[in-house]
Amino acid sequence: METGSDIAEIVGAHADCEGPLLPILHDVQARFGWVSEASIAQIAAALNLSRAEVSGVVSFYHDFRRTPDPRPVIRLCRAESCQARGSEPLAAAAATLAGERIRIEAVYCLGLCSAGPAAMIGGDVHARLDSERIAALMAVL
Ligand code: FES
Numbered sequence: 758m759e760t761g762s763d764i765a766e767i768v769g770a771h772a773d774c775e776g777p778l779l780p781i782l783h784d785v786q787a788r789f790g791w792v793s794e795a796s797i798a799q800i801a802a803a804l805n806l807s808r809a810e811v812s813g814v815v816s817f818y819h820d821f822r823r824t825p826d827p828r829p830v831i832r833l834c835r836a837e838s839c840q841a842r843g844s845e846p847l848a849a850a851a852a853t854l855a856g857e858r859i860r861i862e863a864v865y866c867l868g869l870c871s872a873g874p875a876a877m878i879g880g881d882v883h884a885r886l887d888s889e890r891i892a893a894l895m896a897v898l
Pocket of ligand 1: 834835836837838839840865866867868869870871873874875
């Protein structure tokens with residue numbers, strides 16, 4: 758759980774940035790896995806924005822979560838090149854394997870278009886996935 762000083766530290770790290778809201782929100786999301794109402798209020802106050810403005814940005818972008826979710830996440834590319842290489846049946850297989858234990862999110866290009874289907878797990882990208890490879894990756898999450 759984040760504290761006010763955690764959020765102040767993140768806000769302070771972007772004090773000299775022009776347009777700091779998105780970088781701050783990304784850092785909060787990366788560090789805590791979600792953006793709480795308390796964080797939104799603190800960020801809004803620090804940036805002299807309304808809570809509605811900050812909430813609107815958090816709601817607009819799918820990367821930001823409003824509630825905590827401790828499950829591991831697989832970000833599976835669903836863009837055109839990966840689709841042409843089989844990401845749709847792979848996504849269906851991954852969803853079946855994941856059940857409620859793992860969250861599967863769609864992303865649209867991980868920069869590995871010539872080696873798809875691709876996915877990101879944590880900070881690692883994985884290419885040339887098939888149902889066996891993704892099952893092996895999911896087994897260790
Ligand atoms: S289209 Fe999937 S990595 Fe680019």
